[in-house]
Structures are given as structure tokens and as C-alpha cells.
Amino acid sequence: MRRLTQRLLVALLGLALVCMVTAQSHWLMYGLLLHWAPCCYGIILPVPTLLITWLSALTRVGMVVVLGYGMYLVSRRLWHSHCFLACLKLVPVLDRSLALSPQVISLCAELGLTQRIVVLSTQIPMAFCFGLLRPRICISTGLLATLSDKELKAVLLHEDHHQRHYDPLRTLVIDGIAALLFFLPIVAEWRDLFRTATELAADRHAISAAGRSPLAGALHKLLIHPHAMQDSSSHSGINGLRDCD
Numbered sequence: 001m002r003r004l005t006q007r008l009l010v011a012l013l014g015l016a017l018v019c020m021v022t023a024q025s026h027w028l029m030y031g032l033l034l035h036w037a038p039c040c041y042g043i044i045l046p047v048p049t050l051l052i053t054w055l056s057a058l059t060r061v062g063m064v065v066v067l068g069y070g071m072y073l074v075s076r077r078l079w080h081s082h083c084f085l086a087c088l089k090l091v092p093v094l095d096r097s098l099a100l101s102p103q104v105i106s107l108c109a110e111l112g113l114t115q116r117i118v119v120l121s122t123q124i125p126m127a128f129c130f131g132l133l134r135p136r137i138c139i140s141t142g143l144l145a146t147l148s149d150k151e152l153k154a155v156l157l158h159e160d161h162h163q164r165h166y167d168p169l170r171t172l173v174i175d176g177i178a179a180l181l182f183f184l185p186i187v188a189e190w191r192d193l194f195r196t197a198t199e200l201a202a203d204r205h206a207i208s209a210a211g212r213s214p215l216a217g218a219l220h221k222l223l224i225h226p227h228a229m230q231d232s233s234s235h236s237g238i239n240g241l242r243d244c245d
Contacts (some may be wrong), residue, residue, distance in 0.1 A: 070180035077175065085130060090118040090138060098141070103149050111156055113137060116163065119144075124227045127155050129162035132169045146225055151218035154210040161202040171195065 108114045125143040137159045178191040
């Protein structure tokens with residue numbers, strides 16, 4: 001009974017917050033929102049006018065602070081990603097200095113990714129999709145030395161799915177929304193569900209084209225590799241962007 005009462009109180013507080021934000025959004029957007037939520041009238045009527053005035057002022061200030069904080073978090077992530085990529089020495093897959101095997105070059109051509117793949121010279125096995133409007137795929141020489149041709153194909157198909165669906169851009173937007181609404185726990189859960197869904201969709205795409213065994217083999221090798229990054233951001237073991245110190 002006590003838990004039910006607590007949940008009802010939290011629900012009412014959340015409803016009141018939504019109504020207040022809706023009302024202040026009307027003020028902030030200069031009339032673009034023509035009507036308040038219907039529930040707002042029921043909540044506002046019994047509340048004294050002075051209290052409504054103070055709550056309105058606090059809500060406006062809070063919305064501005066939250067908006068500024070969200071923009072700061074998004075800007076910081078963009079800057080860290082820019083610094084990270086600037087620290088990397090990326091070269092096209094066709095660069096002769098890499099001395100890649102003909103099988104790798106042929107595989108990239110087969111998948112139509114020759115112009116979309118760059119290579120990083122490092123022993124750490126990694127693959128990730130980066131870029132907002134023109135996403136590309138980065139793979140490392142350590143990854144090429146670790147995986148078989150079939151496993152590499154599965155990894156490239158996984159990252160190609162991220163690239164084709166602009167997942168870096170979508171992830172940035174979702175993270176920005178989560179940063180703006182950090183005070184709502186359900187938003188963080190929604191963000192995590194979105195990340196999981198994008199990874200599972202990429203896995204399904206790779207499995208449908210390359211089979212389950214190659215993707216599983218690639219995951220296993222990446223997990224047990226002595227130089228594997230321990231703070232991988234992807235459930236599939238394919239490393240994502242990291243901040244550059």
C-alpha cells in the first residue's frame with residue numbers, strides 16, 4: 001500500500017511538471033503552442049495565483065538552465081570526438097603504405113566500402129563508425145591481423161549497417177535529448193534501449209549476410225585479445241569512439 005501511494009505521488013508530481021513545462025513552452029515559443037495540456041487546467045485552478053507566478057518563474061529559469069546544460073554536454077562530446085579523431089592517423093584502405101593483403105582490399109570492394117573505410121595503424125583491434133553527415137568506418141591493422149576473412153566481413157557488415165542508418169548522428173541526438181531530460185530516469189532507460197536496439201539491428205544485418213558463426217568468432221577473438229580495449233562501448237565487442245586526452 002505504501003509503495004502504491006509513493007508511486008501515485010511520483011506520478012502526480014510528474015504530471016504537474018509536464019503541465020508546467022508545457023505552459024512555459026507556450027511562453028518560450030511565443031505562441032507556437034496554441035493550447036495547454038487539458039490536465040493543466042485541473043491542476044492550476046485550485047492553486048493560488050501567487051504560487052503559480054513563482055512556479056512559472058522557476059520553471060522558466062529551470063528550462064533555460066536545462067537547455068543550456070544539454071547544449072554544453074552535446075558540444076563537449078562533439079569537441080572530444082573531434083580531438084579523438086584528430087589524434088588518429090587515418091589513411092584510406094587503398095594506401096600502399098599499409099601493405100594490406102589483396103583479400104582485404106577485395107573484400108572492401110565486394111561490400112562497396114572502399115571509399116568509406118579508413119585504417120588506423122595500431123595493434124589494438126578496433127572497428128567503429130564515425131562521422132555525422134558523412135559517416136565512415138575505421139578499422140585497425142590489429143583487427144585485420146586478428147580476424148579471418150569471414151569474421152572481418154561480418155564486422156564490416158555490422159559497421160556498414162551503422163553507417164547506412166547514420167547511427168552516430170542518431171546517437172548524438174538521443175544523447176542530447178537524454179542530457180536535456182536528465183531529471184527523468186525513463187529517458188536514460190530509453191537511451192540505453194536505443195543503443196541496444198541499434199547494436200542488435202547491426203548484428204542481425206551481419207548475421208543475415210555473413211552468418212552467425214563469423215560474427216560470434218569475431219566477438220570471441222576481440223574479447224580475449226591481449227590488446228583489446230577494456231572499456232568497449234559496444235555490446236558486440238566492436239569498439240566505439242573514446243575521448244582523446
